[in-house]
Amino acid sequence: MRNTKQKELIFNIVSNSFDHLSADKIYLKARKVLSNISLGTVYRNLNQLVEEGKIKKIKMNDKDCFDNLKEKHNHFICKKCQKIIDVKDKIDLSHKIENNLIVDYEINFIGICEDCLNKEEKYGNGRKTSL
């Protein structure tokens, strides 16, 4: 495994982003630094970085997004706008299930984000239920 400027750049973009960027967004950011980097290279490096455990892939409805590992956290995903909001991890799931080896876990909270709730209220649907 070789260290290329392309790979380092892509790692830095994902690592220093507060958003959860898709491959094409990462590609656009990367092009600002290496103007002739290709989308294929972005994909190849993203997959490699995931494989190496340096970043994480988030499978979203349309396209996959990528997340840094700076601080263990979980996600809140809005059903309406697909926004991903980081949730600080206060949950301890130090279990071992049967004979399978657990190396990680992820918790996704699913719901409707504040923005979409506000939009709903405007249209008179003030329904509020919780877990």
Place this chain on the structure above:
Amino acid sequence: MRNTKQKELIFNIVSNSFDHLSADKIYLKARKVLSNISLGTVYRNLNQLVEEGKIKKIKMNDKDCFDNLKEKHNHFICKKCQKIIDVKDKIDLSHKIENNLIVDYEINFIGICEDCLNKEEKYGNGRKTSL
């Protein structure tokens, strides 16, 4: 929203399956009953059923799978073979996060399943770490 035999069939297939079937697997099963059902119809109905909250979509690496809601449970996903194993839900996450409305949550344990562990051992990699 209309009740068609296609939709009912697809719901039954997902509901009564212990596996986590992909759209094409569901399509094959459906064809055994309605021999000229189309893949497009399967996709359309699966999406509708997810929308109605009657089944759940599991986003996997390659293709999406579909799961019944018979009993609240979580998933263990094998990194190697992508197998999905149901995990009974003993975890209570009755939180409300900030101003976002949580309607559901999902926990995915990620690791290596028993089968793959056994295969690894055969090749001399007996590494065992846990959370």
Place this chain on the structure above:
DNA sequence: GTAACTGCAAATCCTTTGCTATGGA
């Protein structure tokens, strides 16, 4: 009766891949 749904096939679009040239170790 009519709007939603089906089947079929084509289109879409994210992601991967083959190939040749390049560059890191």
Place this chain on the structure above:
DNA sequence: TCCATAGCAAAGGATTTGCAGTTAC
């Protein structure tokens, strides 16, 4: 030097969609 990686472009493959005919209500 040598092999992993880059760039480019084309292929792949899951999912969606347009359309004309059909059907549930």
